[in-house]
Amino acid sequence: MTAILAVSNRKGGSGKTTTAVNLAAEWGARGRRVLLVDLDTQGHAGLGFGVVARRDEPTAHHVFSRPGFALDDAIRPTASPNVAVAPADPLFDGTDVADRSVAALRRQLGAPAIRARFDLVILDTPPSLDLILVNALVAADSVLIPMIPHALSAEGVRQLTRLFFRVATTVNGGLTLAGLLPVMLNPRTTHHRDTLQEVGTEFGVERLLSGIRSDIQLAEAFASRQPIRDHAPRSRGAADYRVLADELAGLWTGAPKRQPHEIRQS
Numbered sequence: 001m002t003a004i005l006a007v008s009n010r011k012g013g014s015g016k017t018t019t020a021v022n023l024a025a026e027w028g029a030r031g032r033r034v035l036l037v038d039l040d041t042q043g044h045a046g047l048g049f050g051v052v053a054r055r056d057e058p059t060a061h062h063v064f065s066r067p068g069f070a071l072d073d074a075i076r077p078t079a080s081p082n083v084a085v086a087p088a089d090p091l092f093d094g095t096d097v098a099d100r101s102v103a104a105l106r107r108q109l110g111a112p113a114i115r116a117r118f119d120l121v122i123l124d125t126p127p128s129l130d131l132i133l134v135n136a137l138v139a140a141d142s143v144l145i146p147m148i149p150h151a152l153s154a155e156g157v158r159q160l161t162r163l164f165f166r167v168a169t170t171v172n173g174g175l176t177l178a179g180l181l182p183v184m185l186n187p188r189t190t191h192h193r194d195t196l197q198e199v200g201t202e203f204g205v206e207r208l209l210s211g212i213r214s215d216i217q218l219a220e221a222f223a224s225r226q227p228i229r230d231h232a233p234r235s236r237g238a239a240d241y242r243v244l245a246d247e248l249a250g251l252w253t254g255a256p257k258r259q260p261h262e263i264r265q266s
Helices: 016-029 104-109 113-117 130-140 149-166 190-203 216-223 236-251
Strands: 003-007 034-038 081-084 120-124 142-147 174-180
Touching: 003 016, 003 034, 016 034, 016 081, 016 120, 016 142, 016 216, 016 236, 104 130, 130 149, 142 149, 142 236, 149 174, 149 190, 174 190, 216 236
Parallel strands: 003 120, 003 142, 034 081, 034 120, 142 174
Antiparallel strands: none
């Protein structure tokens, strides 16, 4: 079965796209066939791999706007091993939705063509509470919530978890929470430590992942349209996303497990 992970936060600028791109690249490098579906109309997840849809080209958003559309038609290869991208439609504004079913994306990801091609699907979701975000949660097996450790981002986590539990108790009983991921983290900053302690108390310290430290090379990687493991493989950011991939393997049943021949980079 193809595992499906939604990377989401109700607050923009929370590191969800950086996380989606770099997890996809890390798992692809470990030999897993990964599809990254860019559901945020900013299109930054596709941009992270140098994939941008031109006008009138098939995109992930055509699942909702074109009757009879097959997501498989929007999938593009990337330069990263084993990673493909279904790019976003930057012109999609939600006014021309043809399929308003909350299960439209789940049906597409369950198609034999997708199941046969990919071991893992990563959904980069929009920050807005709309039909696209609900579709992502209905389609997913699990949700990873990146968050900047300050008060506003913590409120975005609270808003998303309310929606998470609503979906999990109604239309997707198998949905799990993979974890809360601190990003742009500086462990020496008092406010960061205090915020993480508060989030751990509220949601459970066992749900808090180690986190991604602040690293300007993560932003530079996007400018070069490459994941961090290709742009700066010895950077803090690359090391932290390797650790994240290992952590998720122990917390989420759908995450790829490390194989004995996989040697961790220093």
